[in-house]
Amino acid sequence: MKKKIDRRHHVPERVVPEKAYKNGHFLSSVSARPLRILAEYFEPLQRFQKYRVRNTIVFFGSARLMSSVDATQMLKEREQSKASKAQVLEAKKMVKMAKYYDDAVELSRLLTVWSKQTFGNSKKRYLICTGGGPGIMEAGNRGAYIAEGESVGLSISLPFEANANPFITPELNFEFHYFFTRKYWFSYLAKALVIFPGGFGTLDELAEVLTLLQTKKIKKNIPIVMYGSSFWNKVINMQALVDHGTISQKDLDLMTFCDTPKQAFDFIKKQVRKYHD
Numbered sequence: 001m002k003k004k005i006d007r008r009h010h011v012p013e014r015v016v017p018e019k020a021y022k023n024g025h026f027l028s029s030v031s032a033r034p035l036r037i038l039a040e041y042f043e044p045l046q047r048f049q050k051y052r053v054r055n056t057i058v059f060f061g062s063a064r065l066m067s068s069v070d071a072t073q074m075l076k077e078r079e080q081s082k083a084s085k086a087q088v089l090e091a092k093k094m095v096k097m098a099k100y101y102d103d104a105v106e107l108s109r110l111l112t113v114w115s116k117q118t119f120g121n122s123k124k125r126y127l128i129c130t131g132g133g134p135g136i137m138e139a140g141n142r143g144a145y146i147a148e149g150e151s152v153g154l155s156i157s158l159p160f161e162a163n164a165n166p167f168i169t170p171e172l173n174f175e176f177h178y179f180f181t182r183k184y185w186f187s188y189l190a191k192a193l194v195i196f197p198g199g200f201g202t203l204d205e206l207a208e209v210l211t212l213l214q215t216k217k218i219k220k221n222i223p224i225v226m227y228g229s230s231f232w233n234k235v236i237n238m239q240a241l242v243d244h245g246t247i248s249q250k251d252l253d254l255m256t257f258c259d260t261p262k263q264a265f266d267f268i269k270k271q272v273r274k275y276h277d
Helices: 030-050 068-080 085-119 135-148 179-189 198-214 229-235 240-241 249-254 262-277
Strands: 055-060 126-128 151-156 172-174 190-195 226-229 253-260
Touching: 030 172, 030 179, 055 179, 055 198, 055 262, 068 085, 085 126, 085 135, 085 226, 085 229, 085 262, 126 135, 135 151, 135 249, 151 179, 172 179, 172 249, 179 190, 179 198, 179 249, 190 198, 190 262, 198 226, 198 249, 240 249, 249 253, 253 262
Parallel strands: 055 126, 055 190, 126 151, 151 172, 190 226, 226 253
Antiparallel strands: none
């Protein structure tokens, strides 16, 4: 049984209160959500200013794609191990789609070499920016790495996706919790977008940027390259939207289709020099 304390003559031990901004439990709570949102604005802003990042060329695309070397190796291993038909079919799909990974590496390399040769390390340089994960994102960062240039990775914490790829410049490697703050940084610094084949996430990112451009919420000119015309024309029938009157014919001018790294490189270089020099 606890001994009763005579409070008239007892002085309790002094407790030093914890500062609110050091209280992890509070910062993780619903009440502190606005602070976390602001942190995902101000912390990237501080780093972008510190490392003089003003212009990015953003690569969007599937996290599932892999290089032709890795895809061919996966198919070989599955065929030799007598994997299921479904697993072999999946590997064959990856081999077929691997050209987009390889093309993303090459396009990123071309753009990075051009930026380095033209702008050096000045604030006017253009850095490749990706979602930081595997697949096309990895390919974009990888191409810049091969060219010995810097690149940005705006990854997001997901329960089913790998950590940030190893080709991102360490100082420009970010991890977001909120999709909308991540999307803000994609759009705010972007001077061009390249949309490689992808799934729901890629379609979401494409639709949001198209909406912002169409409604003039983004006032700058951002050329959008739809990379892989055979893929995109099969997946999205943009002309049907015009035919049904849900968008105008001029809205289609927001996008340009390209099928080779050189074609996309020439178009992007011409457009960014025209509108952002």
